[in-house]
Amino acid sequence: MGIPLNIDWQQILLHLMNFAILAGALYFLLYKPVKDFMDKRQAHYQELDDEAKKKIAEADALKASYEDQLAKARDAIAAERAQAAKDNKEAADRQLAEAKKQADRIIAEARAEAERDNERLLHDSQDAMKELVAAATERLMMKNDDKAIDLFLDSVEKKQKKEQEAGA
Amino acid sequence: MKNRKKGVILWLLIVALLLVAALACSSPAGEEESVQAAMRDAVLHDxxxxxLFGIKDVNPGLISAFSVTGILIIVSVLIRILVIPRFTYIPGRFQLLLETLVGAFDGMAKENSPHRNKGLGLYIFTAGVYIFASTIFELFGLQAVTTEGISIALxxxxxxxxxxxxxxxxxxxxxVCGGIMQNGLTGVGRALKEFSLPISMSFRLxxxxxxxLLVTELVYxxxxxxxxxxxxIGVLFTLLHALIQSYVLTMLTALYYGEVTEPVIKKGKNHEA
Incomplete structure (x- = not known):
């Protein structure tokens, strides 16, 4: 009695042999070279990735260091600025005090000079006044003399007229 | 290098052994059946x-299998010589196709059998490519002459x-071999538990x-x-079958392989955990 479905062990074994040949050939010709290449590429990119990560870590460390330096520089700048402001204020106060002192001196000098001028002007005006009074007196006196003469001349004239009228 | 040599020798040994076994094994004395219908012949091939080179009369399927293997080997040789040496880190279309093919089966092996997958990737890759190519092969309708002098499509x-x-x-x-290598007798036990697997796998395929084939035969x-x-019909029963059957067999093999190669966890340790 034959095996159902026309099953043939010899042919099954030949199929197995065929598959074994195919497996071996595909392994050496296709599977292994492609897989090796994929592994190689993966290793290459892994290496690149590791390198990039290392560089990033270095850059982070550098950045932290720079930030630290920057913070220190900012602190130094702030301290310098505060010191400069303090110095400026002191200088300004000093200059202000000096200016005030100078102004006081100028005022005092001006006041003294003004007083001196005042005195001088007063003295001058008194002299001028004296001279004016003298001149005025003199003029007045001179003026009064002319009037007396005029009065005399007028009276003389009037007398002569009266005498003439009377004569007439 | 030594391992590679060992692998080659082992492979040649297996091939030689299977050839000798195939030649030594005589075909069963099947009784003559008067099959008239084309359908029956499509099923039984009697x-x-x-x-086969005048040695033995075989089913056309075996000639198809040899033809598929021959074609696949020639294509592989051409790819190995012409394409693979020109592989670049940024792949072209064909390189991408090859890498996807290898990567998919390798990934399937690693995903389904994380504890032991050395060899599984190659096995399911070969099985997948073989099933796909041999199913597509039907579409080409290569002719062969039977012993009775009739020309048939392989x-x-x-x-x-x-x-x-x-x-x-x-x-x-x-x-079973994976189970034995990983877990010894426990692996054999696990694999034997699925005793219906060879039958279900074989007859599913x-x-x-x-x-x-029957639908195609009917149509023609x-x-x-x-x-x-x-x-x-060609698209439905050939292209889809090619894809689905490649996926199903490789997936099942990877799944069961992963199951039997899972490390044995002792109960005491499990309770402690």
């Missing part, structure tokens, strides 16, 4: 037989029950491929159905 190798049994049993053996049997319809 009328249209082809002479069928898909896996529509021959012998090829399906060979692949199903080989997958089961591979799973056989049934799926045979159904496609009637001249009136031979217009337009074969295109739909």
């Amino acid at each position: 009328i249209n037989r082809i002479s 069928p898909a190798p896996l529509s021959d029950v012998n090829a399906a049994i060979a692949l199903g049993c080989l997958s089961y053996l591979f799973i 056989f049934g799926a491929l045979l159904s496609g 049997y009637y001249i009136t159905l031979s217009f337009v319809l074969p295109v739909v």
Whole structure:
């Protein structure tokens, strides 16, 4: 009695042999070279990735260091600025005090000079006044003399007229 | 380098052993059946037989299997010589296709059998490529002359029950071997628990491929159905079968392999955890 479905062990074994040949050939010709290449590429990119990560870590460390330096520089700048402001204020106060002192001196000098001028002007005006009074007196006196003469001349004239009228 | 040599020697040994076994094993004395219908012949292949180099009359499926292997090897050699040396880190289309193919099966092996997958990737890659290529092979309709002098189109190798049994049993053996290597007797126990696996795997393949063949045979049997319809049938029963069956067998093999190669966790340790 034959095996159902026309099953043939010899042919099954030949199929197995065929598959074994195919497996071996595909392994050496296709599977292994492609897989090796994929592994190689993966290793290459892994290496690149590791390198990039290392560089990033270095850059982070550098950045932290720079930030630290920057913070220190900012602190130094702030301290310098505060010191400069303090110095400026002191200088300004000093200059202000000096200016005030100078102004006081100028005022005092001006006041003294003004007083001196005042005195001088007063003295001058008194002299001028004296001279004016003298001149005025003199003029007045001179003026009064002319009037007396005029009065005399007028009276003389009037007398002569009266005498003439009377004569007439 | 030593391991590579060992691998080559082992491979040649297996091939030689299988050849000797195949030649030594005599074919069963099948009783003559008067099969008239083309359908019956498509299933049993007992009328249209082809002479294998004058040694033995075999099913057309075996000739198809050898042809598929030959074509695949030639294509692989061409790829190995012309394409692989020109691989670049930024892949082109064909390189991407090859990498996706290898990567998909390798990934499937690693995903389904994380504890032991050395060899599994290659096995399911070969099985997947073989099932896909042998199913597509049917579409080309390569002609062969039977012992009776009739010209026939070579069928898909896996529509021959012998090829399906060979692949199903080989997958089961591979799973059993993985279990033994990983877990010893426990692995064998786990694999034997799934005793129906070789039968289910074999006949799933056989049934799926045979159904496609039968439908195609039916369509071609009637001249009136031979217009337009074969295109739909060809796509449905050949291309889809090629994809689905490749996926199913490789997935099942990887899944069961992963199951039997899972490390044994002792109960005491489990309770402690």
